[in-house]
Amino acid sequence: MGDLTWRQREILTRMRDENEELVYESGIGYIGLERVGGSVVTALLRLVAISLDPFSTVGEFERYTINSVGLELLNVAGGEKEELE
Secondary structure (H helix, E strand, C coil), X not given: CCXXXXXXXXXXXXXXXXXXXXXXXXXXXXXXXXXXXXHHHHHHHHCCCEEECCCCCECCEEXXXXXXXXXXHHHHCCCCCCCCC
């Protein structure tokens, strides 16, 4: 798999460690109050590192969570290993 950029790794690490969701609307993503560029969200989707939560889509908002691929990418990139439940 491809290498993660610093920003992609930062976003995935935060999603893992803080159990955060990425909320996406009209080309802009947010984790909490922090903005995440649309290109970062698109890259994470292309890497299949995040998954859409189909039950939390409201109107134009989409919510994404880190998945097992995202966790493995962090492990390969040198992030702390976390056991999958």
